[in-house]
Amino acid sequence: xxxxxxxxxxxxELLFGDLxxxxxxxxxxxxFIDERYGLFINGRFxxxxxxKYFDSISPRNEEKLSEIALAGTADVDAxxxxxxxxxxxxxxxxxxxxxxxxFRIARxxxxxxxxxxxxxxxxxxxxxxxxxxxxxxxxAAHFFYHAGWADKLGYVTPGRTLDPLGVIGQIIPWNFPxxxxxWKIAPALATGNTVVLKPxxxxxxxxxxFASILQDAGLPPGVVNFVTGAGETGSAVVNHPLAAKIxxxxxxxxxxxxxxxxxxxxxxxTLELGGKAANIVFEDAPIDQAVEGIINGIxxxxxxxxxxxxxxLVQESIADQVLSKLKxxxxxxxxxxxxxxxxDIGAINSKAQLDRIRTLVESGVAEGAEMYQPACSLPKKGYxxxxxxxxxxxxxxxxxxxxxFGPVLSILTFRTPxxxxxxxxxxxxxxxxxxxxxxxxxxxxxxxxxxxGVVWANTFNKFDPTSPFGGYKESGFGREGGKQGLLDxxxxx
Amino acid sequence: xxxQDHRTLRGxxxxxxxxxxxxxxxxxxxxxxxxxxxxxxVFGLRLATTMVDLTTLEGKDTPGKVxxxxxxxxxxxxxxxxxxxxxxxxxxxxxxxxxxHVKGTSVKIASVATAFPSGQAPLKTRLAEVRAAxxxxxxxxxxxxxxxAFLAGELALVQDEIAAVLEACGDSxxxxxxxxxxxxxxxxxxxxxxxxxxVLRPGDFIKTSTGKTxxxxxxxxxxxxxxxxxDHYFAxxxxxxxxxxxxxxxxxxxxxxxxxVKETLGDAWLNNGRYRFxxxxxxxxxxxxxxxxxTGHYQAxxxxxxxxxxx
Numbered sequence: 001x002x003x004x005x006x007x008x009x010x011x012x013e014l015l016f017g018d019l020x021x022x023x024x025x026x027x028x029x030x031x032f033i034d035e036r037y038g039l040f041i042n043g044r045f046x047x048x049x050x051x052k053y054f055d056s057i058s059p060r061n062e063e064k065l066s067e068i069a070l071a072g073t074a075d076v077d078a079x080x081x082x083x084x085x086x087x088x089x090x091x092x093x094x095x096x097x098x099x100x101x102x103f104r105i106a107r108x109x110x111x112x113x114x115x116x117x118x119x120x121x122x123x124x125x126x127x128x129x130x131x132x133x134x135x136x137x138x139x140a141a142h143f144f145y146h147a148g149w150a151d152k153l154g155y156v157t158p159g160r161t162l163d164p165l166g167v168i169g170q171i172i173p174w175n176f177p178x179x180x181x182x183w184k185i186a187p188a189l190a191t192g193n194t195v196v197l198k199p200x201x202x203x204x205x206x207x208x209x210f211a212s213i214l215q216d217a218g219l220p221p222g223v224v225n226f227v228t229g230a231g232e233t234g235s236a237v238v239n240h241p242l243a244a245k246i247x248x249x250x251x252x253x254x255x256x257x258x259x260x261x262x263x264x265x266x267x268x269x270t271l272e273l274g275g276k277a278a279n280i281v282f283e284d285a286p287i288d289q290a291v292e293g294i295i296n297g298i299x300x301x302x303x304x305x306x307x308x309x310x311x312x313l314v315q316e317s318i319a320d321q322v323l324s325k326l327k328x329x330x331x332x333x334x335x336x337x338x339x340x341x342x343x344d345i346g347a348i349n350s351k352a353q354l355d356r357i358r359t360l361v362e363s364g365v366a367e368g369a370e371m372y373q374p375a376c377s378l379p380k381k382g383y384x385x386x387x388x389x390x391x392x393x394x395x396x397x398x399x400x401x402x403x404x405f406g407p408v409l410s411i412l413t414f415r416t417p418x419x420x421x422x423x424x425x426x427x428x429x430x431x432x433x434x435x436x437x438x439x440x441x442x443x444x445x446x447x448x449x450x451x452x453g454v455v456w457a458n459t460f461n462k463f464d465p466t467s468p469f470g471g472y473k474e475s476g477f478g479r480e481g482g483k484q485g486l487l488d489x490x491x492x493x
Numbered sequence: 494x495x496x497q498d499h500r501t502l503r504g505x506x507x508x509x510x511x512x513x514x515x516x517x518x519x520x521x522x523x524x525x526x527x528x529x530x531x532x533x534x535v536f537g538l539r540l541a542t543t544m545v546d547l548t549t550l551e552g553k554d555t556p557g558k559v560x561x562x563x564x565x566x567x568x569x570x571x572x573x574x575x576x577x578x579x580x581x582x583x584x585x586x587x588x589x590x591x592x593x594h595v596k597g598t599s600v601k602i603a604s605v606a607t608a609f610p611s612g613q614a615p616l617k618t619r620l621a622e623v624r625a626a627x628x629x630x631x632x633x634x635x636x637x638x639x640x641x642a643f644l645a646g647e648l649a650l651v652q653d654e655i656a657a658v659l660e661a662c663g664d665s666x667x668x669x670x671x672x673x674x675x676x677x678x679x680x681x682x683x684x685x686x687x688x689x690x691x692v693l694r695p696g697d698f699i700k701t702s703t704g705k706t707x708x709x710x711x712x713x714x715x716x717x718x719x720x721x722x723x724d725h726y727f728a729x730x731x732x733x734x735x736x737x738x739x740x741x742x743x744x745x746x747x748x749x750x751x752x753x754v755k756e757t758l759g760d761a762w763l764n765n766g767r768y769r770f771x772x773x774x775x776x777x778x779x780x781x782x783x784x785x786x787x788t789g790h791y792q793a794x795x796x797x798x799x800x801x802x803x804x
Contacts, residue, residue, distance in 0.1 A: 012727050019760035020536055020751075025528035129526055284507075288720050289516025332756045341528035438511045458513050 016331045025341040027128045031119040033205055036067040039075055040211040042082035043221025049074045056205060059125035059347040059383045060338055068204045071227035076236040079225035083167040083194040084242050086222030091164045091192040095151030102147030102189060104217040109140045116206060120178055123205040125347030126301050127338045138463060139182035145465035146186035149486060156483055162490035164192030166244030169237040173250045174200035174349050175304040180249055181207050183480050185224060191489040194223045198237050201230040202350045243267055252474050270478025270488050272470055274403040275431030278424035279309030279460060283318045285436035291325045297434060297460035299345055299387055303407040307432035309460050311400060313420055316413045323391055330374045330387050337379060345407055348383040357385050357406035364390050364399035395426060421449045430472025434460045502646045509687045512679035512717055521712035524752045535786050541747040542569060542779045544765045545578040545772055546603050556590040559583055563594035565804040570780045579765040580633060585626040592630035603633035607658060610703035612637040616654060623661040633666040637703060640675045643685060656692045668698035668736055674708040679717045686721035690733050700736040709739025715750055719757040738771025744782040747775060773801035
């Protein structure tokens with residue numbers, strides 16, 4: 001071995017070059033996206049009474065994928081009427097019968113998993129490995145889980161009955177289109193409600209494809225209806241008099257507007273809104289795994305995650321070490337075409353979101369935070385943003401306070417556990433938090449002190465249908481998933 | 494040479510930092526989802542071939558068996574495009590027989606000394622074995638650490654023994670086998686890696702296993718050791734090499750290990766001076782896949798033996 005020389009005095013650098021470049025590995029399965037989609041009302045696709053359609057653009061390359069119907073007030077009304085009619089029989093079906101439909105939906109979704117994963121990636125820009133390994137399997141898991149509950153509702157609160165509420169108006173965001181649909185529809189149907197759901201205007205396609213699964217499953221017409229469109233359609237869904245409850249996932253600003261609109265109407269409301277989660281790393285943490293968790297916490301789905309670990313709080317004594325390891329790790333992340341199986345960070349969901357991320361990143365630079373972005377070549381067409389770190393960030397920086405909803409991490413430091421808790425809780429939000437330490441007792445203490453709906457210990461961004469998800473403060477109220485999630489879709493009797 | 498004094502194992506683990514098992518396993522699962530196609534695949538397969546320490550470690554090894562193993566190492570296939578392996582790896586008694594065939598070629602002779610695989614012999618005996626293997630022409634010595642001493646907390650003894658073996662190696666490269674399955678935890682594997690690296694020279698190896706226990710190289714313990722090598726490099730500038738051994742039987746597995754190297758240590762470790770596979774059956778699967786990439790077809794199953802005893 002000729003390598004036995006004295007240690008090189010030169011700078012110690014790792015070389016992540018092109019010695020062994022991965023060839024493109026595009027997912028080739030077909031997405032089967034129609035040229036034009038109507039509204040899914042009363043079990044079939046109908047043209048919108050507005051006669052208007054809008055384009056759905058792929059953020060991957062800015063190409064038009066499909067035309068989506070724009071639902072107006074009359075269309076939303078038709079959807080509610082259908083849902084109200086369907087409620088009469090659906091709510092009286094025995095739980096075992098409702099379960100059969102939910103199981104069937106789950107299995108059909110699994111059968112068509114690859115097709116749905118490709119459609120989700122084309123429509124939303126997320127890496128195919130995430131839609132394939134996370135979004136679609138997790139969506140199916142939610143249907144399976146709630147199918148199991150449908151005939152066991154009597155055991156949720158023993159001695160009491162869970163009555164369905166009626167027609168539920170649901171509005172979901174663009175970050176996990178199919179998964180959020182599953183989070184909303186599965187518990188609503190399991191508890192005997194019917195649904196009018198509005199997907200986000202940039203990501204309607206998987207919901208509309210999902211309508212064909214409902215048809216194949218033989219779900220009675222009107223039990224689930226999809227109305228597509230933007231804010232005005234959403235407002236019609238919220239304000240319709242037949243809505244017994246509104247379930248909304250999205251931005252805090254819209255959530256507040258909905259809450260104002262519903263005041264005094266008697267409609268129930270659950271909100272799952274924004275977040276600015278603290279990911280807290282103590283000096284005794286397993287550093288490399290913490291780095292991996294930080295990366296997963298902020299760059300998963302391009303940071304378009306309401307519970308993203310966007311504020312890193314790292315103990316001062318290890319701050320330099322963690323930052324240098326983060327920078328090394330960033331250099332091996334692959335940003336680019338989301339359809340490529342080796343892509344780690346895909347496309348930003350829309351032009352508007354890309355602009356918002358740019359604005360906030362500029363504010364970070366202007367306010368004096370130190371920015372790091374690895375050298376990476378981004379595709380020429382499409383909406384892309386490189387993974388970004390801000391160090392030397394303080395609590396008063398905009399990038400530490402506002403939800404960026406992009407691949408941008410703000411790094412702050414702390415000295416003691418008390419200070420970590422203080423800083424972590426010093427936010428309008430309270431959706432999630434992460435704690436990294438080798439000391440079990442500290443995990444327990446931190447998790448009781450942190451004002452967040454979910455606290456992850458030595459991991460991040462872990463989800464399961466059995467685990468209730470929801471927030472504190474301006475991150476919203478109500479829970480989705482688990483036994484607790486069912487209670488938000490039922491009247492306790 | 495030894496720098497280790499009277500520290501406890503727990504104290505040493507605190508010094509080098511703990512490892513979270515769930516986190517490591519999650520990290521390495523991502524390597525297996527990388528999709529390596531076309532040219533990248535051929536490059537990876539060829540690279541892996543040049544990294545194989547083609548191994549026979551059996552009681553029934555004979556000069557004849559070693560001769561055919563050497564031939565296979567030099568020419569893995571009738572397609573002379575396919576490169577030779579890095580080394581042959583044999584018991585000390587077989588070193589002089591291997592020397593007849595590969596001395597003067599690019600293929601090195603590695604030998605497992607130090608009372609392989611248990612290491613349970615007096616130090617004097619182990620050192621004598623190392624010297625004998627080197628005298629017979631071994632370019633590389635694969636030693637086992639004293640796991641008994643490690644688990645009993647006698648870290649200084651473990652490190653002193655490694656230093657003594659290193660001295661006995663002279664100019665030959667040393668590979669230090671941690672026997673990860675007997676250390677069991679990732680914390681222990683990381684600590685043992687540092688214990689060895691603190692006395693090794695640049696270009697010496699740390700190695701996962703003997704191949705003689707029920708659990709050998711895994712992506713998990715490979716990752717723990719690669720990260721230890723990286724941290725040691727940043728702290729000291731010393732570049733330590735890595736050898737996973739045992740249990741890597743398919744080309745696909747080998748590519749997953751190489752992806753881990755590429756994404757953890759980078760291009761400078763993607764050569765057989767810095768990374769090796771201790772394997773035997775792996776070579777034929779690499780050749781099978783290379784021929785398939787070249788011709789577009791898989792050859793009949795009997796073209797490539799599943800068992801390395803047919804090499």
